Amino acid sequence: MAELKNLTKRSENYSQWYNELVVKADLAEQSAVRGCMVIKPYGYAIWEKMQRQLDDMFKATGHVNAYFPLLIPKSFLSREAEHVEGFAKECAVVTHYRLKNAEDGSGVVVDPAARLEEELIIRPTSETIIWSTYKNWIQSYRDLPILCNQWANVLRWEMRTRLFLRTAEFLWQEGHTAHATREEAEQEAVRMLNVYADFAENYMAMPVIKGVKTESERFAGAIDTYTIEALMQDGKALQSGTSHFLGQNFAKAFDVQFLDKENKLSYVWATSWGVSTRLMGALIMSHSDDNGLVLPPHLAPIQVVIVPIYRNQEQLAAISEKAEAIAADLRKRGISVKYDNADNKRPGFKFADYELKGVPVRLVIGGRDMENNTIEVMRRDTLGKETVSCDGIDGYVAGLLEEIQKNIFEKARKFRDANIRIADNYGQFKEIIEEGGFILAHWDGTPETEARIKEETKATIRCIPDGFDTTPGVCMVTGKPSARRVLFARAY
RNA sequence: CGGGGCGUAGCGCAGUCCGGUAGCGCGCCUGCUUUGGGAGCAGGUGGUCGCAGGUUCGAAUCCUGUCACCCCGACCA
Numbered sequence A: 001m002a003e004l005k006n007l008t009k010r011s012e013n014y015s016q017w018y019n020e021l022v023v024k025a026d027l028a029e030q031s032a033v034r035g036c037m038v039i040k041p042y043g044y045a046i047w048e049k050m051q052r053q054l055d056d057m058f059k060a061t062g063h064v065n066a067y068f069p070l071l072i073p074k075s076f077l078s079r080e081a082e083h084v085e086g087f088a089k090e091c092a093v094v095t096h097y098r099l100k101n102a103e104d105g106s107g108v109v110v111d112p113a114a115r116l117e118e119e120l121i122i123r124p125t126s127e128t129i130i131w132s133t134y135k136n137w138i139q140s141y142r143d144l145p146i147l148c149n150q151w152a153n154v155l156r157w158e159m160r161t162r163l164f165l166r167t168a169e170f171l172w173q174e175g176h177t178a179h180a181t182r183e184e185a186e187q188e189a190v191r192m193l194n195v196y197a198d199f200a201e202n203y204m205a206m207p208v209i210k211g212v213k214t215e216s217e218r219f220a221g222a223i224d225t226y227t228i229e230a231l232m233q234d235g236k237a238l239q240s241g242t243s244h245f246l247g248q249n250f251a252k253a254f255d256v257q258f259l260d261k262e263n264k265l266s267y268v269w270a271t272s273w274g275v276s277t278r279l280m281g282a283l284i285m286s287h288s289d290d291n292g293l294v295l296p297p298h299l300a301p302i303q304v305v306i307v308p309i310y311r312n313q314e315q316l317a318a319i320s321e322k323a324e325a326i327a328a329d330l331r332k333r334g335i336s337v338k339y340d341n342a343d344n345k346r347p348g349f350k351f352a353d354y355e356l357k358g359v360p361v362r363l364v365i366g367g368r369d370m371e372n373n374t375i376e377v378m379r380r381d382t383l384g385k386e387t388v389s390c391d392g393i394d395g396y397v398a399g400l401l402e403e404i405q406k407n408i409f410e411k412a413r414k415f416r417d418a419n420i421r422i423a424d425n426y427g428q429f430k431e432i433i434e435e436g437g438f439i440l441a442h443w444d445g446t447p448e449t450e451a452r453i454k455e456e457t458k459a460t461i462r463c464i465p466d467g468f469d470t471t472p473g474v475c476m477v478t479g480k481p482s483a484r485r486v487l488f489a490r491a492y
Numbered sequence B: 001c002g003g004g005g006c007g008u009a010g011c012g013c014a015g016u017c018c019g020g021u022a023g024c025g026c027g028c029c030u031g032c033u034u035u036g037g038g039a040g041c042a043g044g045u046g047g048u049c050g051c052a053g054g055u056u057c058g059a060a061u062c063c064u065g066u067c068a069c070c071c072c073g074a075c076c077a
Helices: A014-024 A042-059 A082-091 A127-137 A182-202 A250-254 A278-287 A312-334 A346-357 A367-372 A393-418 A426-433 A447-457
Strands: A028-030 A037-039 A072-073 A093-096 A099-100 A108-110 A115-120 A147-157 A169-179 A210-214 A224-231 A237-248 A256-261 A266-269 A267-275 A304-308 A335-338 A361-365 A374-379 A385-389 A420-422 A438-442 A460-466 A483-487
Touching: A014 A028, A014 A278, A028 A147, A037 A042, A042 A147, A042 A169, A042 A182, A042 A278, A093 A169, A093 A393, A099 A266, A127 A147, A127 A169, A127 A250, A169 A182, A169 A385, A182 A210, A182 A237, A182 A256, A182 A267, A224 A460, A224 A483, A237 A250, A237 A278, A237 A304, A250 A267, A250 A335, A256 A393, A267 A278, A278 A393, A304 A346, A312 A335, A312 A361, A312 A367, A346 A361, A367 A374, A385 A393, A393 A420, A426 A438, A426 A447, A447 A460
Parallel strands: A304 A335, A304 A361, A420 A438
Antiparallel strands: A028 A037, A072 A115, A093 A115, A099 A108, A147 A169, A169 A267, A210 A224, A210 A460, A224 A237, A237 A267, A256 A266, A361 A374, A374 A385, A438 A483, A460 A483
């Protein structure tokens, strides 16, 4: 098997492998703007498949799409005290609305006369602009619930950025819902977390642990933050989606009240939930190998590529006829196929390139196959090759795609499960954390202890997980009572 | 913001110490031969050396200033 000489191996430098892979697989690249990426067509095609699936799932759970402004009046952000504290340090601010030619002819400068009365914040998230709007939409219990989602870009001025995992500008969706009762809002937050988990596992083939964040890891302004946590191949955790129960915090901040059936005035209950282009990073780091990307068939822009091998134009014509027929059969089954008959690249180049790009199944037809009515099938997940009959190839490939989808999920799940360990004392914890992976350990429930663990080990509490061991114990650090084991890891 | 790098052809780099005609590999273009795992040969294309000053007969190279980006930390989806 030809190895991609130019791609750093995961075992040598995982971080470098990731950075190189994103660029070499044509997913994204650094832009001329600090911390902001260009998502290239192939990477964007994957994001579009994610979007389409998620959007369908949101619609199926009763949500509708809307769009709110990019710019938020500065005063809005400060209405909710915790919210502004959480985001203030990473906000970009619009202060002027006009440029003018510099007097020395050196270009354009900001026109000082065009200073904005009130500065505008480029949204780091949209709770404030949306709740200021919801105030106008809600008077009665009959106006509830509001179940809105928006697909948008947001900007957070991060100190250090990495393609997809942490960029200053990123694409995401943010759902913002308004409810008449606490129970309904809490159910909504949990429902959407389940949607995320479903998407992660059945489309991204990425196993996740659901749970709730501790106070110090909570979203700024939330009562509860639910999360899905995934484990990357290097043993670090990645928070892959969050769903927040916001209580009445934003309703109170923006004075959003409604009259209930008893003609009583009360504040509206809220949730918000989001996933971002960070999922692209999660997808890459969950499955890919030293030969390049490994994409789950459910999200691969190209599910099957067909490569012809020929000696002359006459033979190519014959092979093309057969390949196009097979492609047509596959497309009838809803499979996306690329027939690559480009004459300017040799087969070996194409093989390596499609492996790098993670195309799940590769079909090869050459002279030998034409004689025998066979075709070579290669699956990207195992790199295994076999030669099969062309008869019924469409059904065979359809089945293989599902098998690959299952196989990469199982592989990731086994890796994840093998890397959930239990620590019964702090010494043991410190040893295990160096090996990476999740650790289930007892904690006394205080932010102080959590902060100390983070300071000393760089590990954070990813969540208080659903399930696992719920028996009480004593904190591994302080020896104080612990309600149950919580999930630790070093994280992205 | 602290520490470390880097800026020279589309990409990756050498040249800078010690000033003297702008180099290499890949790519790209043309042609021929090739095509079952990143093709070979031949010919060709391409750069005001990040920007602005200064020193000098002469600056990619020395000096001053400035900007950008990358990596490691603190911060975070």
